[in-house]
Amino acid sequence: MFQSALILIPAHNEAASVSAVVREVIRRTGCRVVVIDDASTDDTAVIAREAGATVLTLAVQLGAWGALQAGMRFALQQEYRFVITMDADGQHEARELTRLFAPVYNGLCDVSIGACTSRGSKMRKIAWVFLKWISGLSMEDITSGFRAYNTAAIRLLAGRDATLLEYQDIGVLAHLKRNALAIAEIQVEMCSRASGHSRVYSSWLMVAYYMVQASILGFSKRARK
């Protein structure tokens, strides 16, 4: 089942956790793993390669979404039918991969999201309620990067129009929905972050910046009823 899939892990300075994540994924699924090194200044690329991943190194830091899109374009070029995205920090559990991938592999939906709504502080939950309202999205977990995509979704997200979506959550989900792709949510277990802390929620300023950006994106990309 994982023969036709590519696992994409965008990573910026994740030398501490990327090796474990890559090894665990390969051990459990035998799937090809691509780590997109987003202009890291540490040994992320070398360590990921040693762990068995294919590494794409970006010359300029593009952010998580830019890195993921690079992976999507690579997947299309290498003719993979499916893509599964994961974070490099160890939050996403490799053992949930089969459950996450199955609905997409079996054609039940175009995209599946590994949702874990019990994570996140009260603040984050309130933020989610607001963002869901403004974008018209009905998913439970809109910020989860643990997803599986089929060919239709990959083609859409690798395109020009998807380039400036900035964060992979609202913008991407709204874009998918607008193009009438079917999105399903699977409840999964997630670990608390193994190393480092959330880049988006690292300071009030960042949170405010993120909220404004996400709101604008969500509102502007609302699907027409």
Add this chain to the structure above:
Amino acid sequence: MSYVNWISATIGLLTAGLIFYLVRRDHLHTRYALWWIPVAIVMAILGVFPQIADWIGRTLGISYPPVIPLLLGLVAMVVKILVMDIERSRNEVKLTRLVQRVAILEKRLEDKLSHSDKTD
């Protein structure tokens, strides 16, 4: 001409001169010159003949004519900056996709080179 007119004339003509110089020396790309040359001309004319603002003010019923060049300048700047941000967004798309493409190409190259090493 009162001394105020000398100041406005100097500013207008100097700015106009600077813009023309930059265009001639290719520091300012022709595409942007399309915007800046008219600006230079307007600044030169208004600088030498600030009475024009007064005339416009009288015709349009604006009670404080000196505000007209100021207003025009501000509106022009808002439009210009908006257009600049739009263009910057377009450039960002190009740059992002270029960086992605280079990364993929480098990978292909790396694979080809190591493959040919192995077959030696």
